[in-house]
Amino acid sequence: MDLTPEPNKDEEAVGDLSFDPKGMLDADDGAVLTRLAQLVDAMDPVPSDLVERSLFAVTLAGLEADLMEAVYLDAPLAGVRGAAAAARADDTAPAEAKTITFTHDSLTVMISLSPSAGGRVRIDGWAAPAAGLDVELHRPGADVVTVASDEDGRFSFDSVERGRASLVVRRTDGGGGAVSTPVIEL
Amino acid sequence: MTGSREALPDVDGPGLTLGDRAAIALTEYREGNHQALGDLVREATPLLWHTVRAQGVDHDAAEDVVQSTWVALVRHADSIAEPKAVLKWLLVTAKRAAWEVVRKHRDDEKRRTELPDDSPEHPMALPAKDPLPDDEVLREERDRLLWMSLQKLPGRCQELLRLVSLADRPDYRYISAAIGMPMGSIGSTRGRCLAKLRTILDEQGDFSWT
Numbered sequence: 001m002d003l004t005p006e007p008n009k010d011e012e013a014v015g016d017l018s019f020d021p022k023g024m025l026d027a028d029d030g031a032v033l034t035r036l037a038q039l040v041d042a043m044d045p046v047p048s049d050l051v052e053r054s055l056f057a058v059t060l061a062g063l064e065a066d067l068m069e070a071v072y073l074d075a076p077l078a079g080v081r082g083a084a085a086a087a088r089a090d091d092t093a094p095a096e097a098k099t100i101t102f103t104h105d106s107l108t109v110m111i112s113l114s115p116s117a118g119g120r121v122r123i124d125g126w127a128a129p130a131a132g133l134d135v136e137l138h139r140p141g142a143d144v145v146t147v148a149s150d151e152d153g154r155f156s157f158d159s160v161e162r163g164r165a166s167l168v169v170r171r172t173d174g175g176g177g178a179v180s181t182p183v184i185e186l
Numbered sequence: 187m188t189g190s191r192e193a194l195p196d197v198d199g200p201g202l203t204l205g206d207r208a209a210i211a212l213t214e215y216r217e218g219n220h221q222a223l224g225d226l227v228r229e230a231t232p233l234l235w236h237t238v239r240a241q242g243v244d245h246d247a248a249e250d251v252v253q254s255t256w257v258a259l260v261r262h263a264d265s266i267a268e269p270k271a272v273l274k275w276l277l278v279t280a281k282r283a284a285w286e287v288v289r290k291h292r293d294d295e296k297r298r299t300e301l302p303d304d305s306p307e308h309p310m311a312l313p314a315k316d317p318l319p320d321d322e323v324l325r326e327e328r329d330r331l332l333w334m335s336l337q338k339l340p341g342r343c344q345e346l347l348r349l350v351s352l353a354d355r356p357d358y359r360y361i362s363a364a365i366g367m368p369m370g371s372i373g374s375t376r377g378r379c380l381a382k383l384r385t386i387l388d389e390q391g392d393f394s395w396t
Contacts (some may be wrong), residue, residue, distance in 0.1 A: 018388060019381040029380055031395035032387065035332055037351035046235045050249055054227050054256045061260045072246045182250045 049164070053183040056140050056164050063138075065168050065178035068102035068109065102167075104179045109169060113186060120159045121186045125167070127153035132172035138180075139165045148172065162186050204229065204353040208276070209269040216263055227256055230273070232352050234280045240345055241284035244291075251287060255280040277349075328395075335386040343379035350380075 098113045109127045116122040127133055130153035137145040137157055149155040168180040202210070208230065211222035234255055238248045258279055259272070266275055336344055376384070387395075 015382070017378070017381045017385050019376060019384040021376055021378040021381040023376050023381075025376055025380075028395045029376055029384065032332065032383065033347070033351040033380075035329065035395065036336065036347060039329055039333055040236060040348050040351060041232070044236065044239055046232045047245075047249055050235065050252060051228050051231045053249070054231055054253050055224055057253045057257050058223070058227065058260050061257045067254050067257055070246070070250050072244070182253050 049185055052140075053164055053185070057166070057183045059140075060138055060166055060168075060180060060183070063168060063178065063180060065180035066104055068104040068107075068169075068179050068181050070182055070184075071101040071103055100184065102181045107169070107176075107179060109167070109181070111167070116159045118159070119162065121162055123157040123160055123186075125149075125155045127155070127169065129153070134170045134172055136168040136170070137165060138168060139163060160186060204233075205270070205273045208273040212259075212263060212266065212269045212272045215260065223260070230276060231256075233349050234276060236348055236352060237277055237280050237345075238284040240348070241281060241288055243284045243287050247287050247291075248284070251280060251283045255283060331387065331390050335383060335390060338386055339379060339382055343382065346377075346379050347383060 100111055100113075102109045102111075106129065107127065109125060111123055111125040114122045114124070123137075125135065127135075127149060130151060131149075132151070133149040133153065133155065135147050135149060135155045137147075137160065139161070140163070142161075145157065145160075147155050147157060163186060164183050165186050166181050166183045168178055170178045207222070208226055211226040214220075214222045231252060234252045235248065238251045239245075243251060255276060259266075259276060262275075266272055336347065339347070
C-alpha cells in the first residue's frame with residue numbers, strides 16, 4: 001500500500017497567500033492552532049479512559065498474546081461500552097446484559113457482561129470451536145484470575161470489580177498461541 | 187484534551203518537539219525505562235484518535251485501533267530502525283489499521299446489502315466524517331469562522347492542521363512527513379496550509395486571535 005500521496009498537489013491547490021509560508025510562526029498562528037485544537041477536541045472528544053486503557057494494554061503486551069479483534073454490530077449495539085459507563089455513572093440506568101464478540105483466526109470468544117451483587121460484574125463467556133481453554137482475567141493492580149472452560153467452551157467469572165480488564169485465552173493442551181482481547185471497560 | 191491548554195503553544199521557544207519526545211521515549215523503552223513511553227501515550231493518544239476517526243472509523247472500533255497501535259509499538263520497539271521516525275510510524279500504523287477496519291466494514295456492508303457502487307479496493311477514497319458545525323460547539327462566531335475556513339482547505343491540509351494543532355508544539359517536520367506532505371526541514375515555519383488558513387481567515391474579517 002502506497003502511503004505517500006503526491007506531495008505537490010496541495011501545494012498548488014492552496015492558491016494565493018497573503019501570509020508567507022516560509023515565515024516563522026507568530027502569536028496569531030499559535031492562537032489559531034490552539035483554538036483549532038479545542039474545536040477538534042470538542043467535535044469528537046477523545047474517550048476519557050482511552051489513555052488509561054492504552055497504558056494497560058501496553059503493560060499486557062509483554063504476555064506475547066496475539067490481540068483479538070472486537071466485533072461490533074451496527075447501530076443498536078454500537079454503544080456497549082458507553083452504555084456500561086453510563087450505567088456506572090447513573091445507578092438508575094436499566095441493568096441489562098452487554099455482549100461483545102472477539103475473533104482471532106478461527107477462534108471466536110463471546111462474552112456477556114451482566115450486573116452482579118455489590119455493583120460488580122458477572123462475565124459469562126463462550127469460545128468456539130470448543131476446546132479446553134484457560135481464560136485469564138487481567139486487571140490493573142490486581143492478581144490474575146484464571147478459570148478453565150468446560151468441554152463446550154463455556155467459562156465464567158462470577159463477580160468482577162468494574163474497571164479496565166483484558167482476557168487472555170490459552171489452550172490447555174498448549175496448542176496454538178495465546179490470544180488476548182483488547183482492554184475493555186467492564 | 188485536558189483543560190490545561192489555556193496557554194499558547196510556545197511556538198518560538200527552544201525545546202523538544204513531540205517527534206523528539208517520541209524518539210526519546212522509544213530509546214528509553216528499549217533501555218528498560220518505561221516512564222517516557224507512558225508520557226508519550228498520554229500526549230499522542232489524541233493525535234492517534236483523530237487520525238483514526240478521520241478515516242471514517244466508528245467510535246468503538248477507533249478505541250481498539252488506538253489501543254492496538256500502542257501495543258504494536260512496544261511489540262516492534264526493537265525493530266523500528268530509526269527512533270526519530272517513531273511518531274510517523276505511529277500515525278502510519280494507526281492509519282493503516284483504520285483503513286483495514288473501514289475495508290472490512292465495507293465488505294460486510296456489501297455482503298449484506300449488495301450495493302452496486304461499493305468500491306472496497308479504494309478505501310482511501312472514503313471522505314473524512316467531518317461533523318457538521320454544531321451550535322453547541324461552535325458558540326462563538328470566531329469558532330464558526332475558523333471551522334468554515336478550515337473546510338475550504340484541501341483535505342490533507344485540513345488533516346495536517348488538525349494534527350498539528352493537537353501536538354502541544356507545532357511539529358510540522360514529523361507530522362507533515364507522516365501524512366505525506368513534507369514541509370521542508372525547518373520545523374517552526376508556518377507552512378502553506380497554515381498560511382492559507384490565515385489568508386482565508388484574514389479575508390473574512392478583523393478578528394483578534396490572541
